[in-house]
Amino acid sequence: MTVESAIRVDETRPGPVSAVTLHVCVTCGRSDGEAETRGARLHAAASGAVAAAGDEGWLAVRPVECLSVCKRPTTVALAAPGKWTYVYGDIDPAEDLADLIEAARRYAGAPDGIVPWRERPARIRGRAVARIPPLPAPDGARP
Numbered sequence: 326m327t328v329e330s331a332i333r334v335d336e337t338r339p340g341p342v343s344a345v346t347l348h349v350c351v352t353c354g355r356s357d358g359e360a361e362t363r364g365a366r367l368h369a370a371a372s373g374a375v376a377a378a379g380d381e382g383w384l385a386v387r388p389v390e391c392l393s394v395c396k397r398p399t400t401v402a403l404a405a406p407g408k409w410t411y412v413y414g415d416i417d418p419a420e421d422l423a424d425l426i427e428a429a430r431r432y433a434g435a436p437d438g439i440v441p442w443r444e445r446p447a448r449i450r451g452r453a454v455a456r457i458p459p460l461p462a463p464d465g466a467r468p
């Protein structure tokens with residue numbers, strides 16, 4: 326399967342209900358002799374997939390330098406206002422991209438960001454490193 330064929334998002338799935346940011350660690354997976362890191366490749370592929378699918382309105386792909394999970398490249402985080410943030414490791418830029426974007430879609434559709442384990446895409450399911458609770462709203466109310 327090529328990267329181009331792996332990045333297609335199923336347009337028949339229910340749409341997201343809120344904007345999500347996919348943070349991609351672009352310093353992950355640096356190898357001697359390679360021009361770019363695994364993280365940089367994943368960021369480029371994810372950005373391209375989102376643009377190709379016209380998903381920029383709900384999913385932003387942002388580069389970040391180190392999420393402090395350096396032993397499990399490539400590391401990413403899904404975040405959105407009022408939702409739990411999920412950090413995932415061991416993401417393969419070529420093999421896991423389609424499931425990563427599907428995970429973002431399901432995360433977007435979950436009001437609190439919590440997607441039950443069984444409902445996470447198969448290649449993402451066992452790769453959660455951490456989840457971080459949402460910040461309280463400015464008025465002090467819990468999301």
Ligand code: FES
Binds near residue numbers: 396
């Ligand atoms: S270099 Fe990617 S998490 Fe540290």
